[in-house]
Each structure stands twice: as C-alpha cells, then as structure tokens.
Amino acid sequence: MADVLSxxxxxxxxxxxxxxxxxxxxxxxxxxSISRQVAALERHLGTLLLQRSTRALSLTEDGxxxxxQALRVLAAVDDAEGVVGKGRSAPRGVLRLACPVVFGxxxxxxxxxxxxRHYPELAMDLVMSEAKIDLVEEGIDLAIxxxxxxxxxxxxxPIGTTQRITLAAPAYLARRGRPQHPQELGAHECVLFSSLSxxxxxxxxxxxxxxxxRVQGRLRSNNSEAVRAAVAGGLGIGVLPTWHFxxxxxxxxxxxxxxxFEPAPMTINAVYSSRRxxxxxxxxxxxxxxxxxxxxxxxxxxxxxxxxxxxxx
Numbered sequence: 243m244a245d246v247l248s249x250x251x252x253x254x255x256x257x258x259x260x261x262x263x264x265x266x267x268x269x270x271x272x273x274x275s276i277s278r279q280v281a282a283l284e285r286h287l288g289t290l291l292l293q294r295s296t297r298a299l300s301l302t303e304d305g306x307x308x309x310x311q312a313l314r315v316l317a318a319v320d321d322a323e324g325v326v327g328k329g330r331s332a333p334r335g336v337l338r339l340a341c342p343v344v345f346g347x348x349x350x351x352x353x354x355x356x357x358x359r360h361y362p363e364l365a366m367d368l369v370m371s372e373a374k375i376d377l378v379e380e381g382i383d384l385a386i387x388x389x390x391x392x393x394x395x396x397x398x399x400p401i402g403t404t405q406r407i408t409l410a411a412p413a414y415l416a417r418r419g420r421p422q423h424p425q426e427l428g429a430h431e432c433v434l435f436s437s438l439s440x441x442x443x444x445x446x447x448x449x450x451x452x453x454x455x456r457v458q459g460r461l462r463s464n465n466s467e468a469v470r471a472a473v474a475g476g477l478g479i480g481v482l483p484t485w486h487f488x489x490x491x492x493x494x495x496x497x498x499x500x501x502x503f504e505p506a507p508m509t510i511n512a513v514y515s516s517r518r519x520x521x522x523x524x525x526x527x528x529x530x531x532x533x534x535x536x537x538x539x540x541x542x543x544x545x546x547x548x549x550x551x552x553x554x555x
Contacts, residue, residue, distance in 0.1 A: 247319060249283035250312045252276050253291065257309050259381050261300055307318045312380060317520060329535040333523035334363035340377070341386040342437070344466045346370040349485060349541065350386065357530055364523055372437060372464040377515045384524050386531075395515060399528060402510035402535035407486045408500045415497060421447040421479070424448075424455045424503050431478035433469050434462035443479060445506040452501065470494075481505045485540040510541065 253504050255265040256276065266273045286292050291305035334519065341350050346368060354366055369375070375382055379394070391398040410420075414431075421427055424446045434441040434457070441462060446453040463469055466482060473480035474495040491498055512528045514520065535541040 247316070248282075248287065249286070250316055252279040253283050254309065254312050254316065256280060256292070256299065257301065257305070258378065262268070263301075264381065270335065285379040332363055333361045333461065333526040335521075335523060336365045336367055337383045337523045337527060338367040338369055338381055339384050339386070339527065340369040340371065340375050340380070340382045342388065342466075343370045343372055344486070345386065345388065349538075353531070353534055356534075357527065360530065361523075363525060364526070377513070383514065383521070384527060387511050387513050389508045389511075391511055391513055392439075396513050397515070398511040398513045400452045400509045401512045401532045402538070402541040404508040404510055405540060406481050406505040406507065407484055407498050408479065408503070408505060409473055409491070409496045410479045410483050410499055411474055411476040411495055412497055414473075414478060415499070417476070419500055422500075424453050425499060427455050427457050427479065432457040433472045433478045433480040434459050435464070435466060435469050435481070436462040437464045446500070446503040447506055448503045452506070483540070485538075510535065 246508060252265060252269070255268065256262060259265055259268075262276045262280075265271075269276070280292065287304075287308065289304045289308075290302050291308055293300045293302060318526065339350070347370065351368065354368065358364060358366065369380075369382065374387075375385065377383075377385055386401075387398070388404050418430060421430060424444065432444075437527045442456055442458065444455050444457050446455070447542045457479075461472050463472075466486060469480050470482055470486060472478070473482070479499070487494060512531060514524060
C-alpha cells in the first residue's frame, strides 16, 4: 500500500508540474525513477494515464478522472495520519512561495532562516512579484495574498491581518489643508495602490459605521513602497499598512491623519490551488506562518474592538 501511495503522490505532482524532471528535483529523486513510478501506477490500474511525447505530457480521459480522485485519497490519508500524530511525512523538497515584493522583503524573507532550521529537509523558492501569478501555470505551491480572494479555483486560509492608516506629508498638509472627515478626501490629491480590486474606493471604519469614499489622484502604483515615496514627497494622501513602518512616522516624513476613521483592515491569506493535493510541506509552512504572525503586533488577526497598532508619531 505504501508503494501505491508513493505512486499516487508522484503522479499528482507530475500532473501539476507537467514535468517528470521537476518532480524528481522536488522529491530529491531521479527522472527515470519518477517515470517508473507513474508507469507502475498505470500497470496497477490497467489504463494509460498520461500521453507522453518529446515536447509535452497530456492527460488521458482516465488520467484526468483519476487525478481528481487521487487528490481526495491523498488528502484523506494525510488527515488520518495527522489525527494520530504519526506517519505523516516530514516536510521535504522545494516549496515555491509567491508573495508581494514589499511584504515578502519585510516579513517573509526574515522568517526563512528559522523556517529552514525547523525543517532541515525543506528548501524554499521565494517568488516575489506584485502580479497575480497563476499558481498552477507557474508551479506555485503557496501564495500570500492580501485582501479578498475571489478566484473560486483557489482556497484561501486567513493567517493574519493588515492594519492600515491614512497618511500625508507635512508639506502637503500645509499646502492643501488637513481633512477632518473621509468625505473631504474627494477634494484632495490621493496616491492609489492599484493592486486592490477597487483602488479608487477607500473604505473606513468609524463610530458612524462603515464609510466608502471615491478618491482621485494622478499617480497609482502596484508597489506600496512607490506609494509611500510619493506620499512622503508631498504628492498627496495615501493609505499604507502599519507593517510598512519600522521607524516613527516623523522619521518617515509623514503624519497620520483622519484618526478615528480607520481604513478597513485587510486579511492576509495563505492561498493554494483547489486543484492541488495539499502536501505536508505546504501545511507545515502555513502553520509556521500562522504562529509567527500571531506574535507580531501589526500582522496578528484582529480581535473585535482591538486598537490599530500604528507606528509612533
């Protein structure tokens, strides 16, 4: 039975990566060994699962149907082994983790030494990009995404919270005045973060309830460091995550405005494809990040009524 399960695992990863060589590297095996495992599985089932050519692999009709069932079987096996606390394979191989550039640089890259010390058989490929990468197409095992995840092909597990504050440079406020209410933002120049689904709609929580305001501005960027630089340069008003600041706002050349009207917090999600078998290494990394973020004052999931942890003025 153990051999059959290893065949299942190899087959699932070949389907997901489209490459025997990639799976061999991931599992620290060889391409001929992985090919033999898939061939053994086909003999065991009495059917052809993959059409092989010199250029590509393609699923047969039986191969497609079996892949869907194999995902369920492997997930059930891992869950059953986890219940009794033994038998689950240790996290091993290469895990490709995609994340936004700034968040990755500030909050994921610093965690890699501890993660890899904890799991000595694990290797990480940290893919930092502001683009919404196709996880299956790019061979991504896990992605970190901030905000709502609308894609039905993805499973999102909340692992933390992005708290945000509204900011402007002193020079801008001296020139244009300090808004006292979110509704006044429509008359101001704002710097927009274009990675959001609706960057021109800013939402706030307040004693009055939820407030949504349409803002405008001549600069937008999908990189939060670019937004920060433009706001600090006096171009306009911006909304930035509190985790962006290791120094005081004064040192950053910024002032907090609209206190009492907090930008709506955003969920930090660990995202993976619903079409993929959730390998032990993915489960392990998600659990590690949950524990690390829970201990971080600006990343921990918010409790009802909790204060925003803003950097000191």
